[in-house]
Amino acid sequence: MxxxxxxxxxxxxxxxxxxxxxxxxxxxxxxxxxxxxxxxxxxxxxxxxxxxxxxxxxxxxxxxxxxxxxxxxxxxxxxxxxxxxxxxxxxEDAPFIAVQMESEGQGRDRNIAFRLNTDHLVVADAEHPLRFPAEVEAPQPYLQVRRGLEAILARPVYYELAEYALADDLDPFGLWSNGTFFPIDRPT
Incomplete structure (x- = not known):
């Protein structure tokens, strides 16, 4: 098939x-x-x-x-x-790239799903967390895909994700997906 x-x-x-x-x-x-x-x-x-x-x-x-x-x-x-x-x-960096994102809900009720450059689908949750390294100059979020493999979020996907975080305006700053909170360090 x-x-x-x-x-x-x-x-x-x-x-x-x-x-x-x-x-x-x-x-x-x-x-x-x-x-x-x-x-x-x-x-x-x-x-x-x-x-x-x-x-x-x-x-x-x-x-x-x-x-x-x-x-x-x-x-x-x-x-x-x-x-x-x-x-x-x-x-070189992460083996996958999250090239598309879909979100439903707001705040604690938000759920976020990603399509990778390999067409695999991943829902951000406790098993597939988002991380936002603070030690890098330009913010670059990653998504845990499976068994230690990550996807880097494509720049347009990251901007879309940031818009959701700004709209939710949570304290601490971050996003929820599928019942898990992912903190985002605000640039200083």
């Missing part, structure tokens, strides 16, 4: 998005401990592009397939893992 990307987020309710996110089947890469290892000669740039031996991987289906085999190792490195082989992969 050929891959069909999920519908546009704007056409779905957050409960429909959450159901689709739960139905995404991913291989159990954290359970696999292959004996054979090597270098994939692949890299994920900070802009989300995937490269093999310096050349872009231009087929979205290939990127999607590889992204399901991605695992964060205990030492912080990344690997593509199958039951038979583990190949290192260089990741």
């Amino acid at each position: 050929p891959y069909a990307p999920p519908p546009e987020l704007a056409s779905l309710t957050l409960s429909e998005i959450a159901k689709l996110a739960e139905e995404q089947k991913l291989p159990p890469v954290e359970e696999w401990q292959p004996e054979e290892s090597g270098d994939s000669e692949m890299r994920i740039n900070a802009n989300g592009s995937w490269l093999h031996q310096g050349s872009p991987i231009s087929r979205p289906a290939m990127v999607r397939a590889f992204s399901t085999l991605l695992r964060r190792e205990a030492d912080g490195s990344f690997a593509l893992v199958t039951p038979y082989q583990k190949l290192s992969i260089e990741v």
Whole structure:
């Protein structure tokens, strides 16, 4: 059966998005401990592009397939893992980019869902927290995707998220999603 990307987020309710996110089947890469290892000669740039031996991987289906085999190792490195082989992969920043966002509700009742550059869907919640590193010059939020893998929020998505936080005007400053509060440090 050929891959069909999920519908546009704007056409779905957050409960429909959450159901689709739960139905995404991913291989159990954290359970696999292959004996054979090597270098994939692949890299994920900070802009989300995937490269093999310096050349872009231009087929979205290939990127999607590889992204399901991605695992964060205990030492912080990344690997593509199958039951038979583990190949290192260089990741410049975060392996995914949140390219679209949908929000329902306000304040404590807000729920926020994201579409990644791989078409995977993630609802921000206690298992998939948003973090806003304060130690960087330009604010750059991240979303926990799965098992130590994060998505960086694309600039337009971050601006949209900031508008919701400003509209909610909570003290402390931040956002709720699916019953979890995510504080945002205001620039000084």
